[in-house]
Amino acid sequence: MSSIRINGQLYWKTRTPTKNGHIDPLPARKGSMFVDNPSSAQRRRDRRLFERHFDARNVLLGPDVLIVHDRKPWRIVEVRELPLDLWGEEWDTAFADACAYWDRYPNGDRPTKENWRDRPVMLVMRPEGQPTAEPSHFRTRASRHFDVLPEHYAVCRACGELPPCQHEINENDIAAAVNYTEELMAIQPGCCHGCTEPITSRMQAVRFPGPNLWRPDLGENSAVFHARQDCADAVTRYRSQWEAKGHDERQPMLPMEDAGDDA
Ligand SMILES: [Zn+2]
Ligand SMILES: [Zn+2]
Structure with missing residues (x-):
């Protein structure tokens, strides 16, 4: 999967196929597939296949591994543990919280500073292609991928x-x-501003009074939508813009007065 935009927010991921890089060995070989001794030859075979598949997709970070950071390629020089007494207050507090949580909901071994999955580690790395550059240090948590x-x-x-x-x-x-914009400009007068299809006299419609915010050229009171699920997203979008303009005298679910042809 590459980058996608959700509600205007960009979730960037490079198009280049990447593997999953992790700092600690993954505890992933668990689950129903990994009961200790598969009882059948088929299950044992399935397990071998899965393990190879798993190993092909996951990489333990270390020297010379090339990773994506800030949308750019970086070459790791070293993954360094931080001295336990130099974590700083923020991490010490987070660790204390994790221990307190474990005391209430014990699960596995109680975390220690040495093996806590979220402990701070230092990634030492260089921008790729600059082998003589001074390495940069990035503090991150060990559980980050x-x-x-x-x-x-x-x-x-x-x-x-x-x-x-x-x-x-x-x-x-x-x-x-x-x-x-082209889709909007294709809307004919009296047609739904969501799907651009005609609204017949039998259909319920939502009409917004006042200037048309999407097609001002269609005149006053001309913004109209089907009152159906397919067009509800467009109504919601229009309504929020319309309310932002200070309108509140909504006229929902009006039957159309100027009926067109029945579909
Ligand atoms: Zn470019
Ligand atoms: Zn519609």
């Missing part, structure tokens, strides 16, 4: 970022906005 890049990976020819680069993201956003 990173995207591990293959040695052969793509970067944008124009800006050097991992794909999708910021330019590509901007271009896609603009294309989406243009596409959306």
